[in-house]
Amino acid sequence: MASKNLSRDIEKIAPSTMADVVELRLREYLKRKAFKPGDALPKELELAEALDVSRNVLREALSRLRMLGMIESRKKRGMILAEPDILGGFERVMDPLILDVKTLQDLFELRLVLEMGLADILFARMTDKDLKELEQIVNKEVNKVQKPFKVKHEIAFHGKLYQMTGNDTFRRFQNMLLPVFEYVVSEEAKINGQAKVGKVTHRDLLDLLKKGNPDDFRQGMKEHLSPHFERIRK
Amino acid sequence: MASKNLSRDIEKIAPSTMADVVELRLREYLKRKAFKPGDALPKELELAEALDVSRNVLREALSRLRMLGMIESRKKRGMILAEPDILGGFERVMDPLILDVKTLQDLFELRLVLEMGLADILFARMTDKDLKELEQIVNKEVNKVQKPFKVKHEIAFHGKLYQMTGNDTFRRFQNMLLPVFEYVVSEEAKINGQAKVGKVTHRDLLDLLKKGNPDDFRQGMKEHLSPHFERIRK
DNA sequence: TTTTGTTGATATGTTCTACATAAGGACGAT
DNA sequence: ATCGTCCTTATGTAGAACATATCAACAAAA
Numbered sequence: 001m002a003s004k005n006l007s008r009d010i011e012k013i014a015p016s017t018m019a020d021v022v023e024l025r026l027r028e029y030l031k032r033k034a035f036k037p038g039d040a041l042p043k044e045l046e047l048a049e050a051l052d053v054s055r056n057v058l059r060e061a062l063s064r065l066r067m068l069g070m071i072e073s074r075k076k077r078g079m080i081l082a083e084p085d086i087l088g089g090f091e092r093v094m095d096p097l098i099l100d101v102k103t104l105q106d107l108f109e110l111r112l113v114l115e116m117g118l119a120d121i122l123f124a125r126m127t128d129k130d131l132k133e134l135e136q137i138v139n140k141e142v143n144k145v146q147k148p149f150k151v152k153h154e155i156a157f158h159g160k161l162y163q164m165t166g167n168d169t170f171r172r173f174q175n176m177l178l179p180v181f182e183y184v185v186s187e188e189a190k191i192n193g194q195a196k197v198g199k200v201t202h203r204d205l206l207d208l209l210k211k212g213n214p215d216d217f218r219q220g221m222k223e224h225l226s227p228h229f230e231r232i233r234k
Numbered sequence: 235m236a237s238k239n240l241s242r243d244i245e246k247i248a249p250s251t252m253a254d255v256v257e258l259r260l261r262e263y264l265k266r267k268a269f270k271p272g273d274a275l276p277k278e279l280e281l282a283e284a285l286d287v288s289r290n291v292l293r294e295a296l297s298r299l300r301m302l303g304m305i306e307s308r309k310k311r312g313m314i315l316a317e318p319d320i321l322g323g324f325e326r327v328m329d330p331l332i333l334d335v336k337t338l339q340d341l342f343e344l345r346l347v348l349e350m351g352l353a354d355i356l357f358a359r360m361t362d363k364d365l366k367e368l369e370q371i372v373n374k375e376v377n378k379v380q381k382p383f384k385v386k387h388e389i390a391f392h393g394k395l396y397q398m399t400g401n402d403t404f405r406r407f408q409n410m411l412l413p414v415f416e417y418v419v420s421e422e423a424k425i426n427g428q429a430k431v432g433k434v435t436h437r438d439l440l441d442l443l444k445k446g447n448p449d450d451f452r453q454g455m456k457e458h459l460s461p462h463f464e465r466i467r468k
Numbered sequence: 469t470t471t472t473g474t475t476g477a478t479a480t481g482t483t484c485t486a487c488a489t490a491a492g493g494a495c496g497a498t
Numbered sequence: 499a500t501c502g503t504c505c506t507t508a509t510g511t512a513g514a515a516c517a518t519a520t521c522a523a524c525a526a527a528a
Contacts, residue, residue: 064298121343167340170343288513311480
C-alpha cells in the first residue's frame with residue numbers, strides 16, 4: 001500500500017492550456033510595450049498569427065483580459081487598452097460558499113484591520129455634512145435590536161464611515177467584504193452561540209468623531225468590535 | 235454645434251457580448267445551485283445547448299472562470315468547481331501604468347490604513363522567533379541609506395511585519411500593493427522633490443514591538459509613515 | 469489476489485471555415 | 499455643413515472536425 005501522504009510529497013502537475021499561456025504572454029506584451037489606456041492593439045488575426053495559435057484560443061485569452069477591464073473592443077475599430085477596475089476580479093470571487101475557510105478568516109481579519117486603520121484618514125477628510133448624515137443613520141437605529149435590523153444598521157453605519165474617507169475603493173471594498181464578515185460571524189454563532197455586543201455603540205463612535213481625536217476613536221472602535229477581536233487570539 | 239459636454243449628459247451604452255452574459259449566467263447558476271468545491275459541472279455541450287450559444291462563446295466564459303480559479307477542467311473527467319484565489323484577479327491588474335490616478339491614490343491610502351490597523355493583530359500573533367528574524371532584518375540596514383537599498387529594506391521590514399500576522403492574504407496583498415506605493419511615492423518625488431524621512435526608524439518600531447503595546451506601536455508607525463500621511467490632507 | 473498492460477469511450481483542447489454585424493471612411497446629393 | 503448610401507473591415511458568433519488526455523473495463527502476468 002502506497003503512502004497516503006504521497007500527494008503531499010510530490011507536487012501535482014498543473015496542466016496549463018494554451019489560453020493560459022497566451023493570456024500571460026499578452027499581459028507581458030502589454031507591459032513590455034508600455035501601452036497606455038487608449039492605445040490601439042493589433043488585430044486578432046495578427047496576434048493569433050504572431051503567437052501561432054488559432055483565433056479561438058487567442059479570443060479565450062482576450063476574453064479574460066476583457067473581463068478584467070484591461071481591454072475594450074468594438075467591431076471594426078479594433079481593440080484598445082482600457083483602465084481596468086481594480087476590484088472587478090475580487091467582486092466575482094467574493095463568495096463565502098466557495099472560498100476556503102482560511103481565506104475567509106483572513107478576510108475577516110482584513111476588515112478588522114481596515115476599521116482600525118481608518119481613523120486617521122477619517123479625521124482628515126470628514127465634513128460637517130458627513131457627520132450630520134451619520135447622525136441621521138444613528139438616529140434611525142432606535143431600539144431596533146432584532147437580528148435583521150441590526151445587520152442592516154451595521155452596514156449603513158460602517159458603510160457611511162468608509163464613504164466619508166472619500167476613497168471610493170475603500171467603500172466598494174468593504175461592501176464586498178461585509179457579506180463575508182457576516183457569514184463568518186453567523187457561522188461562529190452556530191457553534192459558540194450568539195456573540196456578545198461591544199460596549200461602545202454607534203452613537204458613542206459618532207460622539208468620538210465629533211469631539212475626539214483619531215486615537216480616541218480608534219480605541220472606541222476596538223471596543224465596539226471587541227467581540228470580533230476575540231477570534232484572532234490563536 | 236453640439237455641446238461638448240454631451241458625453242457627460244448621456245451615458246454611453248455598454249455593448250455586452252454573449253460571453254459577458256454567459257459568464258454572468260454561469261456565476262448565478264453556480265451560486266443558485268449552491269455548488270461546493272469539488273462538485274462536478276455539466277458538460278460543455280450540455281451547457282452550451284441549455285444556454286443556446288455556441289460552444290465557442292461558452293468556452294470564452296468558462297475561460298474567464300478558469301482564470302479566476304472558480305473552475306478546473308480536465309479532459310474526459312469534465313469540469314469541477316474549485317476554490318478560487320481571492321487575489322488572483324487583483325494580481326493581474328495591479329500595474330501602476332494602466333490604473334488611473336484616483337485608483338492609485340486610493341491604493342496608496344489603503345496601504346497606510348493597513349499599516350495603521352495592523353498593530354493589534356500583530357501583538358496578538360507575533361512570536362519570539364519572529365522578533366529575532368525582524369531584528370536580523372533591521373541589523374542589515376546599517377548605514378545603507380542609498381535609494382535602491384532603502385526601498386529594499388522597506389520591503390523586507392514591512393513585508394516581515396505582514397508575514398508575522400500569520401495572515402497569508404495580508405502578506406500577498408501588501409506584496410502587490412508595494413509596487414504601486416513606491417510608484418506613487420516616486421512620482422510625487424518628481425514634483426515636490428525627495429520626501430522627508432520619518433523620525434521613527436525601523437529599529438524604533440522593533441523596540442516598540444518588544445516592549446510596547448499596540449497603541450504605542452501604532453503611534454510609532456504613524457510617525458514612521460508621516461511623510462506619506464501628508465498626502466492625504468485634502 | 470494484486471498489480472500491470474491494453475483497449476475503447478468520452479469530454480475537453482484546438483483548429484479551421486464561414487458568416488453576421490457594427491462601425492469607419494469615402495463619396496455624392498441635398 | 500449635414501445627411502444618406504455603399505463599401506470595407508475587424509470583431510462577434512456558429513458549427514464541424516480532429517487531437518489528446520483520462521477514465522473504466524477487462525485481460526494478462528506476478
